[in-house]
Amino acid sequence: MTSRAAPKPAPNLKFAHIGLVVSEIDVMTRFYVDVLGFTITDSGVFGEMRVAFLSRDPEEHHQIVLTTGRPADLPANTINPDFGPVIQQISFKMGSLADLRDMKGRLEQGGATRLTSASHGNAWSLYAHDPEDNYIEFYVDTDWYASQPFYVPLDLTRSDEDIVEETRALCEASPGFKPIGRWRADIARAMAPPFQK
Template sequence: MTSVPRLSFSHVGIFVTDIARMEDFYTRVLGFTVTDRGDLETARGRLQFVFLSRDPREHHQVVMASGRPADLPFNPINQISFRMADFAGVREMYRRLQHEPVTEISPVSHGNALSVYFRDPEGNRLELFVDTPWYVKQPLRVPMDMQLSDRELWAWAEAEARRQPGFKPVEEWRSALSRQMEQR
């Protein structure tokens, strides 16, 4: 089998209907910094672009482009996910989101991650998550009670994960996946 050159995920670009409103939300609520902005002539006409990052090593992690039609029959974005440094950050964002123009706030456990999902002001589904030390077969989505203390929540999450097919320490799963990838 031919080896594929190494690659890693860098950024996502999304079309938006109201670029100013989306820039405000992503900078004010999610803490992104605008790294660049400008207009560009494209096959779809002249579009505005805003580049955003939370990592000084990355020029942009999210790029927004104007021109999204307001009358799409459904949102083509399944989700955009952001890894948090720790669960305290997930919990703090959950609290902040209660006072923002977002919908469908949904805390869940995936077994391998503890997440809060929500829709941004244009209906894109976002996920804020922290990894757990466990692997379980996916997909898995179990509603999570954010009223529990951190200790109670982690104990519940581990007990829930242990009941799922394929439960194992995530390092064991990563080692097996690494071997599989090396064989490609």
Template sequence: MNKRSGLSFSHIGIFVTDIQRMADFYVDVLDFTITDRGTLQGPEGPIELVFTSRDPDVHHQIVLVSGRPERIDFNVVNQISMTADSIETLQAFHRRLQRADVSEISPVTHGNALSVYFRDPEGNRIELYVDTSWYVSQPARIVMPIELPADELLAWAERHARTLPGFRLRSEWRADMARRMQS
């Protein structure tokens, strides 16, 4: 079965305080490329935009927009999530993050994914993750030993996931979701 037609997620834009610092972070730490940048007139004056992408077919995946106040009481963006192509990639980014200007680095498993959470320089929470081939009921969040070799980490995660409620193969969960989304 195919994904739902009509809409698909494209990109996100976030307000930032120090646009150059944030652009440098997304380029240097997360390997985004600046695809465009410029200024538009906004209701309160000029705003600067930096468009970034990791995909040559997509002009922008994250847009950085100037104008975020220095102090805000609450950030309404819970997280920005990106899929890694392998456990090894996830582990390499974890090592890179430990040397970068980030805080709250937290490697966890959700049962159905292996994730590394952290905060960018302005406090936005980011998740890098790899899906697993199984599903467990959500929410689930368990600290994981990301330093294990990739095959051992995956085996550890599956052993743990099998103890959680709702464990089943991802293919079974997907078939159920496809049926539910068709109705």
């Protein structure tokens, strides 16, 4: 009988940043700086490629890297044209429904297109497309979990109280419902340990 080696533990890592290849780096940089509040931490030229490093966290030199070189004939997503051909979406966490409403106004004024909003039970989300049609999401966590996918159109003109009550009722009536704290405790037992410095 042969003995099996114990599985190796998961690597000690955490997700830190994303890089996007773009066509118009100045337009994209201005959008992420002017509309979303990122800071340019560095920029320059690497070979034939222009590069811009952007962050909203002084602990992270960059959270987004923009580089030139996007092909002009990049095909659309073959199943859902709202999603990108490679990157499905880029998501940003927000603190409150008021923040989500504020972002909606900023996006409308800042050149984002095709804005939609939805409740996912565990989050309220606002979706848009940046100037190069990347699908971006802004979301606020709720206090509940419901099995995903979960998508109900969200009217951000309604009061916070109405949105909270409707979401709670929808979650409680859906499969897999539990308070988000319990879901997090349950899933933590199945995940690799958190990143350690």
